Amino acid sequence: MIFDFENKTLQVKIVYYGPAMSGKTTSVKSLFSCFNKENSLKSIESTVGRTLLFDFGVLKFKGAKWNLKFLVYSATGQDFYASTRPATLNGVDGIIFVVDSQKECLEHNLRSWNELEKLFGHEIYNIPIVISLNKYDLTQINKLQEAEFISCIEYTKFKQLSLKKTAAIKGEGVLDSFSQLIKFIFPQLTLNLEVSN
Ligand SMILES: Nc1nc2c(ncn2[C@@H]2O[C@H](COP(=O)(O)OP(=O)(O)OP(=O)(O)O)[C@@H](O)[C@H]2O)c(=O)[nH]1
Numbered sequence: 372m373i374f375d376f377e378n379k380t381l382q383v384k385i386v387y388y389g390p391a392m393s394g395k396t397t398s399v400k401s402l403f404s405c406f407n408k409e410n411s412l413k414s415i416e417s418t419v420g421r422t423l424l425f426d427f428g429v430l431k432f433k434g435a436k437w438n439l440k441f442l443v444y445s446a447t448g449q450d451f452y453a454s455t456r457p458a459t460l461n462g463v464d465g466i467i468f469v470v471d472s473q474k475e476c477l478e479h480n481l482r483s484w485n486e487l488e489k490l491f492g493h494e495i496y497n498i499p500i501v502i503s504l505n506k507y508d509l510t511q512i513n514k515l516q517e518a519e520f521i522s523c524i525e526y527t528k529f530k531q532l533s534l535k536k537t538a539a540i541k542g543e544g545v546l547d548s549f550s551q552l553i554k555f556i557f558p559q560l561t562l563n564l565e566v567s568n
Pocket residue numbers: 390391392393394395396397398420421422423445446447448449505506507508509537538539540541
């Protein structure tokens with residue numbers, strides 16, 4: 372978190388993290404479209420729409436005394452570019468961990484989760500995290516339940532951790548997850564979610 376005293380702005384870094392193809396880019400796009408800011412999002416993608424390095428965008432909110440500036444990133448899920456993920460996470464203030472809630476993806480999700488734990492060590496327990504169980508719109512498939520995912524991680528060690536079901540492709544639960552993360556980072560804040568330019 373960076374305090375810019377001159378401009379009375381607090382700069383906060385949020386990263387969407389998770390396994391390949393879980394819906395990180397879709398979540399960030401959906402979040403930005405909630406504020407009509409989709410066009411301001413920068414994505415570094417391959418020709419088939421896979422994230423090469425990250426997606427990046429800025430959301431600014433006006434406060435009474437201080438303004439908030441959120442730098443929002445999504446890390447690449449492709450293991451070929453895994454070496455770029457620590458840089459994307461550097462200085463992060465809050466993480467949205469996007470899970471692919473298809474049951475067969477459990478291992479895939481846990482591999483990514485374990486990577487995150489390994490990168491931060493014990494520090495991970497102090498970072499606010501919202502787990503988004505994404506693709507909850509898929510009806511024909513067997514889906515991961517919250518309890519199931521929780522039982523696979525050391526849930527109680529985390530100071531601020533919450534789970535939300537999302538369907539990023541329909542924009543469902545995306546803003547709710549983001550708001551929860553902001554509440555974790557700024558517990559005293561009642562945020563008026565209206566962006567400023
Ligand atoms: N049904 C369904 N499909 C989704 C949802 N979110 C994303 N997808 C699809 O999942 C695929 C991968 O989505 P991306 O947002 O590119 O995933 P990503 O996590 O950014 O992938 P990488 O950057 O390659 O790691 C795309 O075909 C999306 O349309 C969702 O909520 N429901």
